[in-house]
Amino acid sequence: MIKNYLLISLRNLLRHKSFSTINVLGLATGLACCLLILQYVHYELSYDKYNDKVDRIYRVRYDNWQNGRKTFECAAAVPAAGPALKNNFPEVQAFARLFPVSGVMQRKTPKGDLISFREEKLQIADPSVFKIFTLPLVRGDEDKVLEGANQVVISESAAKKYFKDTDPIGETITFWGTWDLEVTGVMKDVPDNSHIKFDFLISFSTILKQWGEDLETSWGWYDYNTYVLLDDQSKLNAVQEKWDDWLANERKAEWEKYNSKQAFILEPIADIHLYSNLLQESEPDEQGDGDMVYFLSLIAVFILIIAWVNYINLSTARAVDRANEVGVRKALGARRPQLMKQFMLESFILNGFASFIALLLVFISLPYFSDLTGRPLALSLTDQMWFWLTLLGLMVTGSLLSGIYPSLVLSSFQPVTVLKGKLRNTTRGILLRKGLVVFQFVASVLLIAGTMVVYQQINHMLNQDLGFNMEQTLVLRGPGVYEDSLYSNNFESFKNELLSEASISQVTSSSNVPGDEIFWTRGIKRLHGGPESYTTSYVVGMDYDYVDAYEIKVLAGRNFSRDFTSDREAAVIINKSASKVLEFESPEAAINEEVVFAGDTMKVVGVLDDYHQMSLKNIQQPMVFRLTPTNDSYYSIKVQTAGISSTLGRIQERWNQVFPGNPYEYFFLDEFFNRQYQSEQRFGRVFTIFSGLAIFIAGLGLFGLSSFTARQRTKEIGVRKVLGSSVKGIFVLLSGSFMKLVLVANLIAWPLCWLVMEQWLTLFPNRISISWWVFPLAGILVLLISIITVSYQTIRAATANPVDALKYE
Numbered sequence: 001m002i003k004n005y006l007l008i009s010l011r012n013l014l015r016h017k018s019f020s021t022i023n024v025l026g027l028a029t030g031l032a033c034c035l036l037i038l039q040y041v042h043y044e045l046s047y048d049k050y051n052d053k054v055d056r057i058y059r060v061r062y063d064n065w066q067n068g069r070k071t072f073e074c075a076a077a078v079p080a081a082g083p084a085l086k087n088n089f090p091e092v093q094a095f096a097r098l099f100p101v102s103g104v105m106q107r108k109t110p111k112g113d114l115i116s117f118r119e120e121k122l123q124i125a126d127p128s129v130f131k132i133f134t135l136p137l138v139r140g141d142e143d144k145v146l147e148g149a150n151q152v153v154i155s156e157s158a159a160k161k162y163f164k165d166t167d168p169i170g171e172t173i174t175f176w177g178t179w180d181l182e183v184t185g186v187m188k189d190v191p192d193n194s195h196i197k198f199d200f201l202i203s204f205s206t207i208l209k210q211w212g213e214d215l216e217t218s219w220g221w222y223d224y225n226t227y228v229l230l231d232d233q234s235k236l237n238a239v240q241e242k243w244d245d246w247l248a249n250e251r252k253a254e255w256e257k258y259n260s261k262q263a264f265i266l267e268p269i270a271d272i273h274l275y276s277n278l279l280q281e282s283e284p285d286e287q288g289d290g291d292m293v294y295f296l297s298l299i300a301v302f303i304l305i306i307a308w309v310n311y312i313n314l315s316t317a318r319a320v321d322r323a324n325e326v327g328v329r330k331a332l333g334a335r336r337p338q339l340m341k342q343f344m345l346e347s348f349i350l351n352g353f354a355s356f357i358a359l360l361l362v363f364i365s366l367p368y369f370s371d372l373t374g375r376p377l378a379l380s381l382t383d384q385m386w387f388w389l390t391l392l393g394l395m396v397t398g399s400l401l402s403g404i405y406p407s408l409v410l411s412s413f414q415p416v417t418v419l420k421g422k423l424r425n426t427t428r429g430i431l432l433r434k435g436l437v438v439f440q441f442v443a444s445v446l447l448i449a450g451t452m453v454v455y456q457q458i459n460h461m462l463n464q465d466l467g468f469n470m471e472q473t474l475v476l477r478g479p480g481v482y483e484d485s486l487y488s489n490n491f492e493s494f495k496n497e498l499l500s501e502a503s504i505s506q507v508t509s510s511s512n513v514p515g516d517e518i519f520w521t522r523g524i525k526r527l528h529g530g531p532e533s534y535t536t537s538y539v540v541g542m543d544y545d546y547v548d549a550y551e552i553k554v555l556a557g558r559n560f561s562r563d564f565t566s567d568r569e570a571a572v573i574i575n576k577s578a579s580k581v582l583e584f585e586s587p588e589a590a591i592n593e594e595v596v597f598a599g600d601t602m603k604v605v606g607v608l609d610d611y612h613q614m615s616l617k618n619i620q621q622p623m624v625f626r627l628t629p630t631n632d633s634y635y636s637i638k639v640q641t642a643g644i645s646s647t648l649g650r651i652q653e654r655w656n657q658v659f660p661g662n663p664y665e666y667f668f669l670d671e672f673f674n675r676q677y678q679s680e681q682r683f684g685r686v687f688t689i690f691s692g693l694a695i696f697i698a699g700l701g702l703f704g705l706s707s708f709t710a711r712q713r714t715k716e717i718g719v720r721k722v723l724g725s726s727v728k729g730i731f732v733l734l735s736g737s738f739m740k741l742v743l744v745a746n747l748i749a750w751p752l753c754w755l756v757m758e759q760w761l762t763l764f765p766n767r768i769s770i771s772w773w774v775f776p777l778a779g780i781l782v783l784l785i786s787i788i789t790v791s792y793q794t795i796r797a798a799t800a801n802p803v804d805a806l807k808y809e
Contacts, residue, residue, distance in 0.1 A: 001622075002401055004513040007685045009112065010069075018704070019314055019704065020350065020565070021582050022310070022314065022701070022703065022704040023310065023311050023314060023350055023354070023564065023704075024350060024353055024354045024699060025356065026306075026310045026311070026697045026700045026701060027307045027308075027310075027311065027350070027351060027354035027355075027358075027398065027402075028354040028355075028358045028361065029307065029358075029361070029693060029696070029697055029700075030307025030308075030309070030358075030360035030697050031304045031354060031355055031358075031394060031395075031398070031693070032126055032358040032359075032362050032365070033303045033304075033361075033385070033693050034301075034303055034304045034360035035261060035298050035358060035362050035383055035390070035391065035394075035395065036057055036365065036366065036369050037297065037299065037300035037388060037686075038300060038387075039362075039366070039369070039377050039379070039387070040293075040296065040369070040373050040375060040377065040686075041293055041296060041297055041300075042177070042376050042386065042387075043193060043377055044273065044274060044288050044293050044375075045263045045274070045293070046193050046327075047193045047194065047195055047270070047272070047273035047274070047288065048193070048194055048269045048270050048272065048273065049193070049270060050132045050134060050191045050193065051269070052133070052134045053132065053229060054269060055268075055270075056226055056229055056230045056231070057132055057133070057228075057229055057266045057268075057269040058083070058227065058228050058230065058266040058268060058269060059075070059225065059226065059227050059266070059269055059272060060077040060085070060226040060227070060228065060264050060265070060267075061073065061074070061075060061077070061082075061264070061265040061266075061267050061276075061557050062074040062076065062077040062078065062222050062262070062263075062264055063262070063263040063264075063265065064222075064260065064261070064262055064263075064536065065257055065260060065261040065262075065263075066258070066259065066260045066531075066533055066534065066535055066536065067260075067531045067532070067533055068259075069658055071535065071536045072279055072621075073144060073278045073279065074222055074278055074279040074280050075225065075272075075276065075278040075279065075280045075281045076217045076222050076223050076224055076225050076226075076279075076280040076281065077222055077224055077225070077264055078218060078220060078221060078222045078224065079215050079216060079217075079218050079221060079224050079226075080216065080217050080218055080219045081219075081224075081226050081264050082095035082097050082126075082224075082227075082228065083095065083216060083217075084094070084250075085228050085243065085244075086228070086671060086729045088246055088759060089239060089242060089243065089246075091230050091231055091233075091234035091239050092228050092229070092230060092239075093131075093229045093230065093231050094128045094131045094132055094228070094229045094328040095126070095128065095132075095226060095227065095228045095229070095338055096125060096126045096128045096129040096131075096132050096133075096226070096227050096711055097125065097126050097204065097225065097226050097227075098123040098124070098125045098126075098129065098196065098198075098224070098225040098226075098227070099123065099124040099125075099203075099204075099207065099223055099224050100122070100123055100223075100225070100282070101122045101123070101124060102118070102119060102120045102122060103118065103119065103122075103160070103175060103176050103480040104116060104117070104118050104119070104175075104176070104177070104480030104481050104663065105118075105119045105122075105173055105174070105175050106172070106173065106174045106175075106177070106481065106661070107115055107162045107163070107171070107172075107173045108174075109307045112771075113322070114661060115161075115162055116481075116661055116662070116663060117201065117663060118477060118480060118663045118665055119160065119200060121197055121198045121199045121200065122175075122198060122199070122200040122202065123196075123198040123200070123202070123757055124200055124201075124202045124203070124204055124206065124207055125146060125201045125202070125203070126141050126146070126258060127142075127145070127146040127147055127203070127204070128143055128147070129201065129227075130142035130145075130146075130684070131229065131675065132227055132228075132229045133227075133285060134617070135187050135188070135190070136187065136188045136780065137153070137185050137186065137187050137188075138156060138186045138187065138188060139167075139168075139169050139185055139186040139569040140153065140184055140185025140186065140187075141185075142185075144184070145184040145185035145598065146184070146185075146201060146203040146204070147203070147205070147207045148203060148205055148207040149203060149208070149209040150179065150180060150203070150206050151181065151182050151202070151203040151205075152173065152181040152182065152183055152184065152188055152200055152201065152202050152203070152208070153183075153184060153185035153186070153187055153200070153201040154168065154183055154185075154199060154200055154201075155186070155187055155188070155189045155190065155199040156186060156187070156189055156198070157188050157189050157199060157200070158200060168183045168337070169183055169184065169185075169186070169305060170182065170183065170257065171183050172583075175202070176480060176481070176689050176787040177480065177481035177482070179202075179206065181202060181206075185202075188313065190263075192375075192376050193273075194284055195269070195272045195273045195281075195283055195287075196225065196282035196283065197282075197283060201574065207569070209277075217252070219254070219262070220615060222521075223279075223280070223519060225282060228266065236266060236268070238379050239266065240265065240266055243264065244263070245264070247262065247263075251307040256461060258533045258534060259531075259532055259533035259740040260533060260534075261368055261581060265279045269703070273287065273288045274288045274289065274290035274293060275290045277289075278618075278805045279517070280517065280519065284517065284676075285675055285676070285678065286374075286433075287679070288679070289679060289683070289763070291759075291760065291763055292679070292683045295683075295687070295760065296683075296686060296690075297689070298693065299447070299687065299690050299691065300690075301691065302443045302446075302447070302694055303690065303694045303697065304394070304398070305396075305439075305443075306439075306440050306443055306694055306697050306698050306701070307697050308398055308401050308402040309436045309439060309440055309701065310403055310404035310440075310697065310698075310700065310701030310704070311347070311398075311401065311403075311556050312436060313701055314701065314704045315402075315403075322735075330515070334737070336608070343403060344399070344400075344403045344404070345637045346399075346403070347399045347402055347403025348399040348403070351395050351399040351402070351403075351784070352395060352399075354392060354398075355394070355395040358391075359391065362379065363379060364376070366379055367485075371680065372685055372686060373682055373686060374682055374691075379395060382768075384538060386628070391405060395730065399567070403413045404785075426562060426648060428546055428548075429480075429556050434741060437702070437738070437741050438496060438741050438744055438745045438748070439745075440698040440701065440702070440745075441698070441741060441742050441745030441746075441786070442743075442748050442749045442752070443694060443697045443749075443777075444694070444698050444745075444747055444782045444785070445745060445749035445750070445753065445778050445779055445782050445787055446749050446752060446756070447691035447694055447695065447782055448695070448782060449749070449750075449753040449757070449774050449775055449777075449778035450687065450691070450753060450756065450757055451684075451687055451688050451691050452774050452777070452778065453753075453757040453760075453761070453768075453770055453774060454603070454680075454683065454684045454687055454688075454760075455684055455688075456768050456771070456774075457680070457764065457767060457768050458515060458677065458681060458684050459523070459678050459763060460616075460766075460767070460768045461615065461616045461617075461677055461680070461766070462674060462677060464612075464766065466514070466611055466612040466673075467552065467553070467606070467609055467611025467612055468514055468550040468551060468552050468612075469550055470514060470550070470669040470670050470673055471640075471670065472639055472640065472641060473549075473550075473636055473637070473638060473668065473669035473670070474636075474637045474638075474639050474648075474651075474666055474667075474668060474669070475513055475634055475635065475636050475637070475666060475667055475668070475669050476634070476635040476637065476651070476664075476665065476670065477633075477634065477660040477663075477665045477666070478509070478631070478632035478633050478634060478635060478661040479632060479772075480662060480663075481661055481662055482632075482659060482662070487630060487632065488629075488630050490516065490658050490659065490763040491630065491632075491658075493658060494654060494655070494659075495507045495635075496510075497654050497658075498637060498651065498654065501647065501650060503639055503640040503642075503643060503644075503647045504637055504638065504639055504640075504642075504647070505638045505639075506545060506548070506549040506636075506637070507545070507549075507635060507637050507638075508542070508544045508545040508546045508548075508549040508550075508636050509542070509546075509629070509630075509631040509632070509633075509634065509635050509636075510540060510542040510543070510546050510631050510633065510634050510636065511539075511541035511542070511628065511631050511633045511634070512540050512541075512613070512633065512634065513634045513636055513669060513672070514611070514613055514614075514669065514673055515613075515614065515615075515669065515672050515673035515675070515676060516551070516610070516613075516634070516672075517614060518538040518539065518540065518543070518613065519622075520538070520539040520540075521536050521537065521538055522537055522539050522597060522598040523536060523537070523566060523597075523598070523626055524537045524572075524574075524578070524582070524595055524596070524597045524598075524622070524623065525582070525595065525596050526582050526583075526593065526594070526595055526596075527593075527594040527595060527596055527601060528593075528594070529583070530582045530583045530584070531583060534596075535578075535581050535582065536622070537574075537578055537597075537621075537622045537624040538613070538621050538623050538624070539623070539625075539626060539627050540613075540623060540624075540625050540626070541625075541627075541628035541631050541633075542560075542625055542627070542628065543560075543628070543631060544559070544560050544562060544627070544628070544629065544633065546625075547559045547560075547573075547608065548635075549636055549638060550636070552608050552609065552611055553574060553608065553610050554606055554607070554608060554609075555587040555588075555607045555608065556586075556587035556588040556589075556590065556591050556605055556606065556607040557573070557590075557591040557592075557604070557605050558605055558606050558607035559573070560573065560605070560606075560625075560627040564605075566603075567605065567627045568627045568628075568629070570600075570601075570602050570603060571603050571604075571605045571627065572591065572595065572597055572602045572603070572604055572605070572624050572625065572626060573604070573605060573606040573607070573608060573624070573625040574595075574604055574606075574607055574611055574622070574623065574624055574625070575607070575608045575609070575610050575611075575620075575622065575623040575624075575625075576608070576610045577620045577621060577622045577623065578622035578623055578624060579607050581622045582595070582622075587607035588607075590607050591604060591605070591606070591607070592604065592757075597624060597648035597762055608623075608625070614676065615673075615676035615677060616764065616765070616766035617676070617763075617764055617765065617766075619764065619765050621636060636669070636744040637651070648666070652664045653665075656787065661754045673752070695782075695785060699785055699786075699789045702789045702790060703787060703789050703790070731806040738790055739783065739786065739787070740787055742782055742783050742786050743779075745782070746775075746778075746779035746782070749775075749778075749779075750775040750779070753775065753778070754770060754775070754793065757770055758770065760797075
């Protein structure tokens with residue numbers, strides 16, 4: 001019996017090739033899109049899950065209030081928070097602090113060769129980091145590798161880079177030109193799906209030795225990513241409540257003294273990648289977005305449902321064509337359950353074939369999709385059992401959902417009615433098909449309008465006036481190794497040599513450049529008047545030429561000047577936001593006023609207009625600018641784009657002469673700054689591509705449905721043509737019903753789209769207002785797509801010979 005069902009099903013699918021092709025293509029495309037998006041979603045949700053104790057690891061987030069105003073939310077805490085938790089709460093089994101640093105790492109080989117690289121993935125860490133995180137050691141004992149000062153554990157990648165095939169244990173590498181570090185361990189590379197990555201772990205005792213033991217009890221220096229491990233019996237809310245009470249008692253006097261408040265909130269480590277967007281995130285450029293993952297998941301669901309809807313629509317539309325088959329088989333004794341089994345088997349065969357094609361599409365497109373999303377996505381035949389179970393589940397679910405209703409409809413036909421030909425003019429199932437078509441059009445309008453809003457927001461962020469000029473700006477990373485006594489003269493010589501180049505107009509040094517997160521913070525308050533307590537400000541060290549080179553507007557006062565010798569020691573410049581927080585009536589009112597900054601009394605000599613140090617996703621912060629002409633972090637160079645290759649070569653030649661042994665590293669500021677929008681740009685591209693594919697699948701179903709509609713009305717069309725109807729009139733007749741459905745879909749989709757996109761736009765402090773014309777334009781585009789889709793079949797039917805139509809049965 002099963003063999004008979006199988007043969008009949010295959011014969012029916014092969015006989016109706018257009019129906020089968022449309023369904024298989026639609027289902028395969030929908031499944032492939034869904035599986036690709038699920039690959040991305042699964043990867044985003046997998047962050048930090050490689051840790052064996054992931055459910056018990058929490059990061060200590062630091063929130064601060066001053067003068068009743070919340071001044072910041074920071075991913076890094078103070079060094080005293082970890083020991084306080086461990087020493088006062090038995091629920092805390094261990095804590096680890098990781099202090100991020102960067103700079104030049106060097107190793108001198110036995111032959112005297114110097115291996116030198118600038119390293120960005122370094123952390124100064126407590127020894128307990130190995131008790132909290134799953135960091136397998138290839139060499140070394142985790143209880144001893146970071147016990148003493150000047151010890152370092154390196155990753156396998158770093159070991160190959162600096163030591164090649166030799167054993168690194170016991171060898172020495174030098175950091176910052178002054179720290180000689182003994183390699184005591186080698187660990188496996190930190191997985192890509194970790195919110196914090198590092199190739200070097202330097203012992204915490206190293207900075208205690210360099211900067212003093214008082215660091216352990218500091219509640220003010222918040223650059224330390226602090227993690228705690230709770231026991232498996234503790235509840236987060238209970239521990240948080242006890243911790244808050246302890247802080248309120250222990251820190252009360254200090255808070256009242258400075259009119260401030262601190263909160264240290266325990267965050268589950270598994271939530272950090274998608275749901276944390278704080279200051280000093282460990283991997284800000286790779287930070288995920290839970291809302292974007294949610295939106296992409298919705299698109300995946302939409303695409304799959306649209307593909308299944310196509311199958312249901314086409315199957316029920318073909319019900320009349322198969323009515324005679326059902327009538328004959330019932331007359332010969334076939335029962336309804338037997339017919340349902342056959343039609344469900346057809347659904348399983350078609351969905352199975354579509355799943356196979358979808359799998360091939362996934363294998364082919366996954367490398368391109370990986371590049372598009374910026375995530376290292378790969379498909380393994382053995383390691384990703386969830387993928388194969390998902391594919392099987394979707395195939396079975398799709399077969400049941402898309403096959404159950406058509407099988408019920410087809411198997412319910414009465415043989416007497418069918419064989420008498422009374423089913424030809426039935427309207428059975430039309431209402432359902434119309435409802436499903438409306439759903440497809442609603443989804444299409446949502447996706448098109450959503451895509452336009454996404455791109456408007458991205459373009460708004462990319463093209464907004466940032467308050468500074470970053471065009472034609474080349475930035476060099478400053479040297480990490482040099483002799484302090486010679487640096488000032490060497491830099492001035494380097495700067496003068498660069499300015500002698502005709503292609504270079506300006507050179508300036510600074511502690512930060514736009515797009516680089518500021519970690520240098522200090523308290524500031526007015527000496528007379530204003531808020532009683534200090535306000536946290538973000539500090540940029542710059543030379544005399546920084547403001548002019550970046551064309552930052554001076555609202556009041558002046559820039560730092562060589563004519564004022566006191567500027568270096570006793571003057572500051574603030575931005576407009578800082579003048580407001582300090583409660584000056586206007587920028588002009590701040591000029592020559594005295595402020596207490598980092599414990600010293602200084603004079604405000606200028607107020608700069610607010611500019612976007614970070615992306616438009618961040619709010620403006622109070623900023624203070626100090627004159628530090630000997631900055632060694634960044635050198636900004638204004639260059640002509642013509643002949644840039646030769647200019648770079650000449651800059652490198654002078655660099656190697658002045659700063660030998662230092663890596664020559666540069667970037668163009670516009671690319672560096674706009675990297676902050678990579679996640680939004682990637683989301684926009686992914687959103688657009690899959691929206692287009694969803695509309696393609698919907699159009700494919702509409703094409704099939706219109707072809708069956710035209711075929712069912714063939715005789716009617718012939719009669720109308722004989723009676724004088726024009727091609728235009730018949731085209732309007734056949735396509736009119738679909739156009740009405742598009743109009744209904746627009747009325748439903750517009751408010752839904754507005755609600756969804758308004759929710760998405762709340763993620764951005766600096767956002768657009770949704771333009772009213774987006775929705776009619778999306779509706780018009782869907783209408784045009786629909787007309788183009790159905791026009792082929794309707795025009796073909798309208799121009800056919802009426803004699804052939806009248807003979808059609």
